[in-house]
Amino acid sequence: xxxxxxxxxxxxxxxxxxxxxxxxxxxxxxxxxxxxxxxxxxxxxxxxxxxxxxxxxxxxxxxxxxxxxxxxxxxxxxxxxxxxxxxxxxxxxxxxxxxxxxxxxxxxxxxxxxxxxxxxxxxxxxxxxxxxxxxxx
Numbered sequence: 078x079x080x081x082x083x084x085x086x087x088x089x090x091x092x093x094x095x096x097x098x099x100x101x102x103x104x105x106x107x108x109x110x111x112x113x114x115x116x117x118x119x120x121x122x123x124x125x126x127x128x129x130x131x132x133x134x135x136x137x138x139x140x141x142x143x144x145x146x147x148x149x150x151x152x153x154x155x156x157x158x159x160x161x162x163x164x165x166x167x168x169x170x171x172x173x174x175x176x177x178x179x180x181x182x183x184x185x186x187x188x189x190x191x192x193x194x195x196x197x198x199x200x201x202x203x204x205x206x207x208x209x210x211x212x213x214x
Contacts, residue, residue, distance in 0.1 A: 141214040148212060151194045158212065160187040165204045165213045 098167060148158060156177075163173045170188075174181040195206045207213045 102209075125164045143209040143213070151210075153191075153194060153212070157187055157191055160184060161191055161203070161207050162186065162213050164191070164200060165207065 170181045170184045173184045195203050197203045
C-alpha cells in the first residue's frame with residue numbers, strides 16, 4: 078500500500094512540476110520585457126536595502142562617553158576636551174571664550190595645541206578627526 082501511495086505521489090509531483098513549467102513558458106512569452114526589467118530592478122532595490130541594513134552598524138545607544146584611551150594617548154587635558162566640544166559646535170573664538178570663561182587668546186592657544194596633538198592643520202579637520210577617534214559625539 079505504501080509503495081502505491083508513494084508512486085501516485087511521485088506521479089502527481091512530476092505532473093504538477095510539468096504543468097508549472099509549461100505555465101511558466103507561456104508566461105514568458107505573454108509578458109513584455111519592461112515587466113522583467115521592473116522585476117529585476119525591484120529585486121535589486123530589495124537586495125540593496127537588505128544589504129545596507131545588514132552591513133551598516135547600529136547607531137550608538139545611550140549617552141555619549143568620550144574615548145578615554147584616545148584622550149590619554151593624545152595627552153589631551155580636560156580643558157582641551159571642553160574646547161574641542163565647543164569647537165565642534167561651530168562657535169567662534171569669542172563665543173567659545175564666553176562659554177568657557179577664558180580669554181579668546183587662551184582659546185586660540187588651546188585650538189593650536191589641539192591641532193598639533195591631533196596632527197591636523199585646520200579647525201574643521203580637528204573636529205573630523207576628533208569625531209573619528211570618538212572624542213566628541
